[in-house]
Amino acid sequence: MRKIISLILIGVVAIGIALAVVNIPFGTPKTKVGNYYINKGREETGAANIVTSVVVNYRGFDTLGEVTVLFIAAVGLSAVLVTRKKKIERKIEPSSLVLNTGCRFLFPLILFFGAYIFIHGHLTPGGGFQGGAIIASAFLLIYLGCRGRRISETRTRAAESLSGLVFVVVGLIGLAIGGHYFLSNFLPKGILFYLFSAGIIPIIYIAIGFKVGSELAGIIDRLMEESE
Amino acid sequence: MIFIVSFLVIVMLISAIAASIFKDLMNAVIASCLVSLIAAILFYLLQAPDVAMAEAAIGAALVTAVFVIAISRTKRYEE
Numbered sequence: 001m002r003k004i005i006s007l008i009l010i011g012v013v014a015i016g017i018a019l020a021v022v023n024i025p026f027g028t029p030k031t032k033v034g035n036y037y038i039n040k041g042r043e044e045t046g047a048a049n050i051v052t053s054v055v056v057n058y059r060g061f062d063t064l065g066e067v068t069v070l071f072i073a074a075v076g077l078s079a080v081l082v083t084r085k086k087k088i089e090r091k092i093e094p095s096s097l098v099l100n101t102g103c104r105f106l107f108p109l110i111l112f113f114g115a116y117i118f119i120h121g122h123l124t125p126g127g128g129f130q131g132g133a134i135i136a137s138a139f140l141l142i143y144l145g146c147r148g149r150r151i152s153e154t155r156t157r158a159a160e161s162l163s164g165l166v167f168v169v170v171g172l173i174g175l176a177i178g179g180h181y182f183l184s185n186f187l188p189k190g191i192l193f194y195l196f197s198a199g200i201i202p203i204i205y206i207a208i209g210f211k212v213g214s215e216l217a218g219i220i221d222r223l224m225e226e227s228e
Numbered sequence: 229m230i231f232i233v234s235f236l237v238i239v240m241l242i243s244a245i246a247a248s249i250f251k252d253l254m255n256a257v258i259a260s261c262l263v264s265l266i267a268a269i270l271f272y273l274l275q276a277p278d279v280a281m282a283e284a285a286i287g288a289a290l291v292t293a294v295f296v297i298a299i300s301r302t303k304r305y306e307e
Contacts, residue, residue: 130285
């Protein structure tokens with residue numbers, strides 16, 4: 001009986017979504033703002049990657065909101081999981097030599113790749129969020145491969161707070177001297193396709209990369225600590 | 229090209245349905261990881277490499293790791 005009712009409900013929802021979607025012409029531009037970004041984005045922001053120019057420059061305040069949401073999620077998780085009562089000191093079985101050496105060999109390479117992605121965020125695909133996630137996956141590899149190694153919690157907290165502070169301070173400097181709005185681009189734009197170009201966009205993306213990487217690494221650290 | 233895309237979409241649908249009906253939760257997590265991985269490939273084929281990188285790094289790697297840790301702390305089999 002329950003299955004029949006849920007099947008009927010799924011059918012109703014599917015028909016509703018289909019009726020809502022069927023009249024939308026996909027692929028035709030409905031607004032003018034997309035064409036504006038594509039035509040004017042490069043000369044206005046100096047970033048070769050238009051996605052980055054939208055995420056950091058035109059919609060920079062939304063990005064600050066996204067980073068804040070991730071921060072609140074990490075804080076809530078650690079508030080739920082971390083109990084200060086007792087640290088269980090259990091004997092951890094060390095991993096084998098091949099696994100240990102391989103993980104320690106791969107770890108700096110993955111870190112460099114993540115750093116490359118968020119430093120070149122204004123030139124190539126990728127950016128702070130992607131680079132930060134790759135850095136966090138490098139820490140995940142260390143946790144899985146070399147048992148017993150830990151990153152210090154105070155250091156991840158410090159990196160997280162400092163990078164968040166850099167984001168807000170750069171935005172406030174832009175508000176003060178650059179123009180009329182938060183996160184306005186007050187540095188010189190430089191030459192297109194060069195590493196030192198696009199004004200504040202690389203600074204913001206490096207800050208986002210550090211923040212996302214330290215937050216996700218901290219989440220994994222707290223989960224692994226509880227699981228042992 | 230259209231054959232590759234339709235094959236990927238069919239595999240994605242099968243693994244999404246499989247993730248919902250597996251009783252062994254570890255298999256279900258791997259199936260949902262496959263959904264994220266194929267979504268990343270499809271984003272790349274649709275010329276959205278930024279989204280593809282985010283989906284591959286977060287959806288396929290970190291979310292799977294979080295689920296595996298959660299399953300190792302709770303029960304593995306669904307009644």
